[in-house]
Amino acid sequence: MAKAVKRIKWKHYANYIVIAILTVVFSIMSLSGSLTSSTIYLLEKIIIAVMLTVSLSVVVGFLGELSLGHAGFMCVGAYLGGKTACLLQPTMGNSFPALLVSLVVGGAVAALCGVIIGLPALRLKGDYLAIVTLAFGEIVRSIFMNSSSESFGGSLGLTTPRYDKNTLFIIALVLVLGCLAVIQNLIQSKHGRAITSIRDNEIAARATGINVTQYKLSVFTIAAFFAGIAGVLYSFSNYTIQSTKFNYNYSIEILVMVVLGGMGSINGSIIAATLITILDIKLQTILTGNLAVLQDLLYALVLIILVIYNNAPALKGFRERHTLKNYLYKFSKGKHDPSHRADDEAKWDRVPTKIEMNEVLSTEFQPTMSTLNPDQKGDFK
């Protein structure tokens, strides 16, 4: 009797396993005291960047809505979490439960903000939604900046309790693992497929009975929750938080990481966040003083060139001929086999626009020369 064996695709869990192994390794290293404080600082920054990028990637890469206010959610989490820890300090000290409570509070309030911002988002689309999220980020920042010094520190910033770096670091590693587990499982579940179908064609998704409203709202909430958690971690890792950090440029930085990592790819987001953060901190130590501006210039140029190379319609043929995969294939097999496609290769490499989908679906679609085979041309004469 043949029994259907459910094949576990290890490929899908590779990133998870790698990060789990890294968590164990770094935990042991930090407990044995072999990590320097600068390494821990770098790793903390990477963890925060990975959490932010992965959570934004769900909104932009999988739901297909542009959000320019991710730093706003992080700001809410950082302030609320930091304040909770400050309030708990007299009774509970710098204990683990206090940290846990502040993480939960920061995440929950940020998630609540996600719901609040998600509600108008249901009525809006595309660029209108982008500007609303941007406005939200600026509103949050302005409120915290003008708060009284007793409540949230105002323009001076809020000082948070100092936790033991090693404990905080391990907790952060476990949290990023949790974040990845939740988001990875969500994307690979049937809900994840529903979310991607909304991205690809909202009207068709609605017609097939997918509750678009509910999915959009829950994606916004989940993304906001993890951004809030990242904010709480940031507040403890920096000891002090200032609202000027969370301006719209920071939201855009996160968005850039998502785009450079590849839209709709969780692994890409993780890699991009890690590399950019390392590069950022390394360059900050090399380029000091007047040279610091070179870093921004370099980023801007790389960003423009990469986006044009990856998206320009004129370069499509060139891109397809010169992929890394093709080169690897040539290297291993000696010749290039264009018919070779992996079973899950049907990934999208760019966002199909709504207008484009309409064109494809409409009855007025006219075949252009590129869609015709050369030998079929005769029929149209």
Add this chain to the structure above:
Amino acid sequence: MEIIETLINGLSSGGTYAMIALGYTMVYGIAKMLNFAHGDIIMVGGYMLYVTMITAGNPMLGLIAAVIFCVLLGITVEKIAYKPLRGASPLAVLITAIGVSYLLQSTAQMIFGTAPKMVIIADMGNFEVGALKIPYYTIVTLVCSFVIMIALTMFVKTTKIGRAMVAVSEDRGAAQLMGINVNGIIMITFAIGSALAAFAGFFMLMKAPSLSNTLGAMPGIKAFTAAVIGGIGSIPGAMCGGILLGVVEAISFKIPVIAPYTDAIEFMILILILLVRPTGIMGKVRREKV
């Protein structure tokens, strides 16, 4: 009296916002892209003004130089950064625009440094009638911006190029079939938007003479907000949105309790208006067809 002063102030800064917003809205209407680098064109214009005023010492000459330079810059940016991406996803174009914005800011910082430059255009004093006291630059800004806006409306409504612009924004494919040079129209749109940005930069420096490489960032975002409030893609909408935002800002500055929250209030107005009218005050509702 203070109410009238506040209102005139608001109208004047609203005129500046409206001119920047026009740049956003026209580019959006015709090229269907959010030009995030538009705010930084203002900054570049400001630096051009600064350089001309140091070498020639004449603010009018500076304004002309700034307008010419901004027009050339706008066209160059469009040709190099946005044109290759025509037909690609809107998100890709947006990210490129953000890249261009960073590029302009960091280039300006590399050439001129981080310290703010003082650009004192002219000290014209105040216009006084009885208890009413209005600085002259407010009146100049108000009059100029309204004249420019009326001229632009006339240009779009009556000239051949203006009609072609409307046609391209309605339906690019159909416009091309009617023999309109779409690429040329897009170039002209960028040129007009950049020229308006240069004027707006001139008015902004007349009001507050401090010039740094982030001069255009916040006004850019606010003007973008104004364009969305008015309904992005609509020229009268951008004017309305800009003036509304300017007046709200001026009133909010005058009330001490809410003055620190001025930015938050302006963005709140955006969210509220979009909740009531999801396409802005004058935006067209486009039905999505399957």
